[in-house]
Amino acid sequence: MKVSIITIVYNNRETIADAVASVLEQTYPDIEYIVVDGLSTDGTIEILNQYGDKISRFVSEKDGGLYDAINKGIKLATGDVIGFLHSDDIFYSPNSIALVAEAFEAKNTDSVYGDLLYVQRANTEKVVRNWVSGDYNRQSFLYGWMPPHPTFYVKREVYQRLGLYNTEFKSAADYELMLRYLYKHQITTTYIPEKLVKMRVGGKSNVTLKNRMRANQEDYNAWRINGLNPPFYTRFLKPLRKLVQFI
Secondary structure, X not given: OOXXXXXXXXXXXXXXXXXXXXXXXXXXXXXXXXXXXXXXXXXXXXXXXXXHHHOOEEEEOXXXXXXHHHHHHHHHOOOOEEEEOOOOEEEOOOOHHHHHHHHHHHHOOOEEEEEEEEEOXXXXXXXXXXXXXXXXOHHHHHHOOOOOHHHOEEEHHHHHHHOOOOOOOOOOHHHHHHHHHHHHOOOOEEEEEEEEEEEEOOOHHHOOHHHHHHHHHHHHHHHHHOOOOOOOOHHHHHHHHHHHHHO
16 A cells, blocks of 8 residues: 655755655655645755655645645645645654554555644654544534544545645645545544654644634634534634643
């Protein structure tokens, strides 16, 4: 089973080498690695060029933002399964993708997800938040649950059948897609009770209070555009669920 891993980057020379090295260190043998760059101007492209054919596909051109670049990467992918490692992130261990592939093969599932650690930007050994996902229960979406997007791997045929990321969203297209796939269309999924990714703090939707409020509105819109009507408390419980991750 081929696994396509997509990295999206724009002007991030500080951490892009860590992300690439994390992919190249994976023990799983059948990986297609795709890097989509937004035409960086800070030296990121020069760093990426050093890896040569160790990167399966490298595209550097202007795009319409993060989710447009993600969609571009999905369209380039030829793997049976597709996942993402963003340019600020690293895999928790060299066996992360082996665990993903094992779950797909053992469970014959449409998707898998695992646990995630938020870490400090300067010291990825320093844990800030511990996101333990837990077993899947469709009703948990009503109580603000979602799987960590960087650990979410999906069969390519699901993307072809149910559509890509909605680029109308600025920060919640990942939530909308997972809600659409898991809750609305009820694709099958399997929880891997292992840490799969370390994510540096400072995500786009959490940088400021204004951004957090906009993200909360987008979360609500994700239900609305899918013709779904959650209870009033769903949009408020979703950010509150993050508090337990600091304990």
